[in-house]
Amino acid sequence: MSAWKFFIITFGCKVNQYESQSQREAWQKLGGVECDAPGQADVLCVNSCAITARGERDARNAVFRLRREAPAARLILTGCAAQLFANFRPRPGAIWAEPDLLVPQEAKSSLLRGPWSGKSLPALPPETAFPPFQIRAFRRARPVLKVQDGCAHRCTYCIVPLTRGKPRSRAPQEILEEARRLLRAGYAELMLSGVNLRQYGRDVPGYGDFWSLLHFLDENLAPEFEGRARLRISSLEPSQLAGRGLTTLTDCRLLCPHLHISLQHASPAVLKRMGRGHYTAAMLEEAVAALATRWPRMGLGADILVGFPGETDKDLRLLLELIERLPLSYAHVFPYSRRPGTAADSFTGHLPQAVKLGRAALAREAVARRHQRFLLDQLDLPHxxxxxxxxxxxxxxxxxxxxxxxxxxxxxxxxxxxxxxxxxxxxxxxxxxxxxxxxxxxxxxxxxxxxxxxxxxxxxxxxxxx
Known part of the structure; x- marks a missing residue:
């Protein structure tokens, strides 16, 4: 294939960043040359996110903008918002643009073979194993290393199981080889990432669980890279932070003393309606206290979702009080966003948008105070x-x-x-x-x-x- 120019724009999570890098490397092997601006490209690709309504809207806006900037280029939309795009109907008279090719998330790895031609993908066998993404470099200095995909939990607010499919785990040896390759290339920090790390290994019991994987990586990488490089975990749930999980965290020689927790809320009633009744905020507090004996100083981030249907002032107060008690260093606070196709979309008790935004602002203010305390505490470190x-x-x-x-x-x-x-x-x-x-x-x-x-x-x- 003769040289051709491409431009990729990526929205959403770290897993998407990883997949875009894998696609970038694959296209370069096929003769593609990445360009700096859409107007220079022969092929445009939007790797989209649909975790919120805003994310889905960003994907549609990107399609419109890129079509305007490069009307002759081949435009591809993939990622979690792609299959939602197919069902979206604009308002009558709205200015609208469509991609030349829609590639749903479940078929995204087909793009590793090239940008294809025509309006549809060729017939491909269904993907049942871990998708064949891999990377040798990363556009940022701290690469994401994807170890898991998909989710079967079906939280009532989340559309990811509909777009990402069932859990699929990557082979430990393949993960180790990619980690070693990246670290030997000079990268000093790797982010172990997946859609739901709690479900790692459930599809292939021989792989063990996430804690088995973390121990395996540390055991094999630490002799060569301890003191020169480190590992970081993208996101865990409070239910994982007990027993063997805590032991593995503190025993790992390459692991950063930092956790990012998919918390969502503090109210047991809200968590239950979210479909996340398998843990409590108290589990996280107990884990943080237990970790303090080995990690006297740690970074602690969280995902927080406010304004969920039926959330009361009391529920919000429980959340704000938890934020004040936890040694949070940062948090991503989102107001609840209705997602068609999820259970919560049909719930009663939806709150006005202004109320949701107001509650999100209160939570962000509380997090900002904790963040400031965290930074001031860092000044006491000698190095x-x-x-x-x-x-x-x-x-x-x-x-x-x-x-x-x-x-x-x-x-x-x-x-x-x-x-x-x-x-x-x-x-x-x-x-x-x-x-x-x-x-x-x-x-x-x-x-x-x-x-x-x-x-x-x-x-x-x-x-x-x-």
């Missing part, structure tokens, strides 16, 4: 290890903070990254003699915190580990 990333633009407030602090003066390029606790960090990376300031730093960088800014911690890199 930390920062996994670097790129930085397009330095916030103005941080420029002022840097100017006020002689400790961060000097030549070099500004970079961002995260420390082991997932605190956002900004630092100046000195350029080596004869090297461009744009050179990307690699490895885990020893640093010390200087001050808190509106975007996280301003840190100073250390020349030697102190």
């Amino acid at each position: 930390m290890l920062v996994a670097p990333d790129t930085l397009k633009r330095l916030p103005s407030e941080t420029k002022r903070a840097a100017a006020e602090n002689a400790t961060v003066h000097g030549s070099g390029a500004w970079r961002k990254g995260v420390n082991e606790f997932y605190a956002p960090c900004l630092f100046r990376f000195p350029a080596a003699d004869g090297a461009s300031q744009a050179d990307r730093p690699t490895g885990l960088l020893p640093a010390r915190p200087v001050r808190v800014t509106e975007k996280g911690l301003l840190v100073e890199l250390k020349t030697t580990e102190a």
